[in-house]
Amino acid sequence: MKKLALPEDILLRVEKPGRYIGNEFNTVLKNPEEVEIRFAMCFPDIYEIGMSHLGIQILYDMFNQREDVYCERVYSPWTDLDRLMRQNNIPLFALESQDPIKDFDFLGITIQYEMCYTNILQVLELSGIPLLSSERNEDDPIVIGGGPCTYNPEPLADFFDLFYIGEGETSYFELLDAYKENKAVNGTRKDFLEKAANIPGIYAPLFYDVEYNPDGTIRSRSKNNPAVPETIIKQVVLEMDDTYYPEKPIVPHIKVTQDRAVLEVQRGCIRGCRFCQAGMVYRPVRERSLEFLRERAKTLIENTGHDEISLISLSTSDYPYLGELVNFLIEELGSNGVNISLPSLRIDSFSLDVMSKVQDVKKTSLTFAPEAGTQRLRDVINKGLTEEDILNGSALAFEGGWDRVKLYFMLGLPTETEEDIKGIADICNAIANKFYGIPKEQRSNRLQITASTSFFVPKPFTPFQWSKMLPLKEYMDRARTVNHAIKGSHNKKSIKYNWHDADVTILEGLFARGDRRVGKAILAAYKKGCIFDAWTENFSFRKWMEACEETGVDIDFYTVRGMETTEILPWDFINTGVTKNFLLREYNNAMNAMVTPNCREKCEGCGAAAFGGGVCHENKS
């Protein structure tokens, strides 16, 4: 066994050294000397979170199927190790070979949420890679980003050489081949980036310039290299059964957040909630076949030994064969002590039936997300859930034995009024009334409703991408209004209310809709010591405010201003398939509280049909 990158004194001094040793079952071991491309795949958060991410496992498996590529993993060292590595000049390393990241050809970073941006800089700095793309030379790895946040990559444009827009399965091999070819002809880094920029889905920020109007909005965006495309087209996998899906995912040694086998039943979502970025950018809905999932479920359990398998997607209730799949899993795996876990489902009799089959009703709480307190606002966001659905569903659940309910809402949604805000308390109260309306002997004794609110953040490529955010104080006032209304309600003893500070929300809004100028604030905040901003114990709003002020980034411009439907948006150069025209139509429908049918009910012509697959082309052949 090769020596570990960290000396034993350090390993014994840090929390959970198991994060840094690799050596897990199903880890791919190759001789780095025998491959042509070394790829370090990074999730910029701690091991437990990064190892819970399916996307990385898919790409890790896919890359390592190639004999000429060795893909390894790297995660963010926690703050304790971060300090020790800096003190002792230990470079960041990959888990498998324990070799420095600096020696790799690629550093691929998945960008799953805005509050990990400073962690990206941490990974680069600990690796000894210049933070700015423009300062890297021929010896530095190519730094490429992917994942949901890259649908607006501009705030990170200075730090990445390339972004991969869309699903990784389609274009990565072409990119790796281009890298090899470029190496074979002794091409430069820039030569490669130019080649890469012509591969579908690959965006190389350095070949594009942005100019601004005096009022701060974007005046123009232009290519500074004739050989690159104007727009970047999002990549989608169309054949969901004949694609990469790991049969032997790595089995972590330490307990990770998702310590179970993961079965992705479909991609995309038919629902079209107007606040939801994933629901728009992962269009069209594409499901995996029942046969594929049955076979893969068995293989996954056999090859990992997990005692739980989770069925995931954006909306697993909408998977057409959910009932059959669950029955199969219970029969096939239940006898071996394997549990089946389902994410939050829609609240209807079918879903409750499925849930009661796989869960111990007494122990689990029922989770669902009305998102808004009144029917009007649920129509504005196109939640497609009526008050009747919620109350009848709750009654069914209570009769089925559930007595703990978790409800998720958003505050600060476009058009939200005092009535909508208080409506959150009203709907909680109405659900509680349903419970206490059931004869005592037919329900359990005590009801526990936990209502949580988060603050709405407008995201690119959603109908609300133009919407205003609220000033910080206003968010907190709205949360207090909810709290007050719940405390004053008839069933207050059965309802617990959770909310959090809006500081993070403001920054999420800034990053989500920021342009290239925002990168300077991210760099400044990092230099002030901001890392692990998603972790409350590390988050410093004060440092972020200072960083924005010092770099001239006006947060209000990106948040409370709202954006004109006529202005050039920082992410306009990306083509997700869903047209701006559709988003605008949906925005107008929202303002009129008009509900749009889901993709299976009626096609609204969002544009995703252009990809030539998925739900858009069902029953049409």
Place this chain on the structure above:
Amino acid sequence: MKIRVKFSKTGRMVYLGHLDIMRYFQKAIRRAGVDIAYSQGYNPHQKMSFSAPLSLGIESLAEYMDITLNSLPSAAWLKDILQKQMVPGMDILSITLLPDDAESAMTVLAAADYEVIVRNDVIENMDLSRMDAFYSQEEIHIVRKTKKSETEIDIKPLIYSLHEDDGVIFMRLASGSVQNLKPDLVMKAYFSYIGLDIPEHCIRIKRVEQFGENFVSLEDMGLQMD
């Protein structure tokens, strides 16, 4: 049937704690398709237990796991199929078929052998020559700190043997749920005996065997098969 599996834990695996090793074996056993018995009740779990937990950073050539199986084709099969599920640093060493009324490894555990070295990179040429003199004291007192108080105890009765050979300190110590002495405490007492205040992580410990009463190895308490 009750089976005792002896395994080693070395290399990178020393940085994993006891709970992680338990979870590791639960998964290895499921992967291997071993016909393990499950407990009854709402959350059935594999019938599996371990001897004394090993502190983080300590190597072992003699860890023990007791499992209850419903059926077993052969011991050789079990050893082989479990070994296939091991990662580097974990090796299956032996399989023992225990009598049906056998008590668990943790229950019978009474003593353990350790090899200790002083890290040369931390303390150069550590003086170990006074080990015999140290051990031949009538009593060896150390201060044991608990959350509430500090008590002085005599650890001499818990040391069954102690000697040094070519830089390696061999010790046989009381181990288990009744009486337990950790090797680092012995070393601490020695360092204090020779008048040294030693830094953290200056020794390396390896557990080399675990015993029941009369120093019968835990793997010799049934029919060892391989």
